[in-house]
Amino acid sequence: MRIAMIGAGYVGLVSGACFSDFGHHVTCVDTDQSKIDALNRGEIPIHEPGLDTLVASNAKQKRLNFVTDITRAVGEAEVVFIAVGTPSRRGDGHADLTYVYAAAREIAKAITKFTVVVNKSTVPVGTGDEVERIIREENPEAEFAVVSNPEFLREGAAIRDFKHPDRIVIGSSDARAKQVMAEVYRPLHLNTSPILYTDRRTAELTKYAANSFLATKVAFINEIADLAEKVGANVQEVARGIGLDNRIGAKFLHAGPGYGGSCFPKDTLALIKTGQDFEAPLRIVETVVAVNDQRKRAMARKVAHAFGGNLRGKTIAILGVTFKPNTDDMRDAPSIPLITALQDMGAEIRVYDPVGMEQARKVFENVTFCDSAYDCARGSHAVTIVTEWEQFRALDLKEMAAIMACPVIVDLRNIYAPDEVVRNGFLYSGVGRPQSVAY
Numbered sequence: 001m002r003i004a005m006i007g008a009g010y011v012g013l014v015s016g017a018c019f020s021d022f023g024h025h026v027t028c029v030d031t032d033q034s035k036i037d038a039l040n041r042g043e044i045p046i047h048e049p050g051l052d053t054l055v056a057s058n059a060k061q062k063r064l065n066f067v068t069d070i071t072r073a074v075g076e077a078e079v080v081f082i083a084v085g086t087p088s089r090r091g092d093g094h095a096d097l098t099y100v101y102a103a104a105r106e107i108a109k110a111i112t113k114f115t116v117v118v119n120k121s122t123v124p125v126g127t128g129d130e131v132e133r134i135i136r137e138e139n140p141e142a143e144f145a146v147v148s149n150p151e152f153l154r155e156g157a158a159i160r161d162f163k164h165p166d167r168i169v170i171g172s173s174d175a176r177a178k179q180v181m182a183e184v185y186r187p188l189h190l191n192t193s194p195i196l197y198t199d200r201r202t203a204e205l206t207k208y209a210a211n212s213f214l215a216t217k218v219a220f221i222n223e224i225a226d227l228a229e230k231v232g233a234n235v236q237e238v239a240r241g242i243g244l245d246n247r248i249g250a251k252f253l254h255a256g257p258g259y260g261g262s263c264f265p266k267d268t269l270a271l272i273k274t275g276q277d278f279e280a281p282l283r284i285v286e287t288v289v290a291v292n293d294q295r296k297r298a299m300a301r302k303v304a305h306a307f308g309g310n311l312r313g314k315t316i317a318i319l320g321v322t323f324k325p326n327t328d329d330m331r332d333a334p335s336i337p338l339i340t341a342l343q344d345m346g347a348e349i350r351v352y353d354p355v356g357m358e359q360a361r362k363v364f365e366n367v368t369f370c371d372s373a374y375d376c377a378r379g380s381h382a383v384t385i386v387t388e389w390e391q392f393r394a395l396d397l398k399e400m401a402a403i404m405a406c407p408v409i410v411d412l413r414n415i416y417a418p419d420e421v422v423r424n425g426f427l428y429s430g431v432g433r434p435q436s437v438a439y
């Protein structure tokens, strides 16, 4: 099968590489010339474990290539995926569909035969209808069907998630398109991943509902963590106690600094907007967004609490700035509002992240960028663990205590046992555990 993948970002590049690994011929198209040049030099523009070898081996076997010119890629393809960004629109929180519609116009001009146009980007209900209208308007002769096929992969585990998804959702009422999609996903289906066929609008809504539900779990457990701190209970054990119930499930019940990243914040907002537009308000999701927004500053207050609420003259070391481990993605990372809040309180900030430093330099101002966790901790009054990178899980606490101006650890991911840290001479603050504040 010949596939064109429009957009070679986190989703397009991973999907394109995985499809080619299954034996399809994939051309990834991106308007960003520097990205395509880098890929053609064998450089991967994002950090995603395993992606470099996957891309290299499939590019070598000529099943995967990278271009900026859409015409030939679409002209030769039986299936064209749209995997461009759908960020929040500045000012109102609706999904910005500019890139999707621009891609649709380009695709329309390049269609030469019956083509299945698949929306993999996360888009509001009705976007498929608009993509269909645009293509028809641009090229009235075109033979095509528009399908919704939302993507559920997670950055940091994207290849595994793509190759072994919990489910594949395909939204279309066109019999020919469904047959083509079944062929595209046949290798995954044989891996026993179920395919859910539905109509296009249902598929579009399913993606937003999934992300908003997961965001709700995170916001919920964070509020339980706050209560646990007040009543002397342990949120990790509560999470285990409820998560072992199959009806609830164990995932997304880790208390922490609130969700962030390239999907949850924008997708919850976009769903709220759709709800408002259709007079079916999503009050639970509205509350989740508010709770999550407030959490970042609350975490800054947690740091300040160690110093009687005043951070003037204090240096805070931030370990981990990407929104989660194993990615360099800083979009809407919790570290951003957290660091702003700490700076507002007068703190000097030092920052270290194992792979996110290049992105961090584009985002943060007036912070000191460091070369390692220890370099970051040196001379600081508190170390705050914001992203739970593996390499932060076994820091040499004795060494840390020796190089810090004041031995305080604020562990926003609960990756340390409080008593172990306190035994090493630290003041320790975690999230939602009885010994959360051990000073």
Ligand code: NAI
Pocket: 006, 007, 008, 009, 010, 011, 012, 029, 030, 031, 032, 035, 083, 084, 085, 086, 099, 102, 103, 106, 120, 121, 122, 123, 151, 152, 153, 154, 155, 262, 263
């Ligand atoms: P991204 O920003 O990493 O990549 C988008 C790419 O599209 C960029 O390289 C951009 O240059 C390119 N592009 C924009 N307009 C184009 C055009 N007209 N023609 C060709 N290329 C064009 O975005 P990301 O993270 O890959 O997200 C893509 C979509 O997938 C979004 O809707 C997102 O919500 C969704 N999604 C993202 C996930 C993630 O973990 N990042 C997971 C699941 C869904």
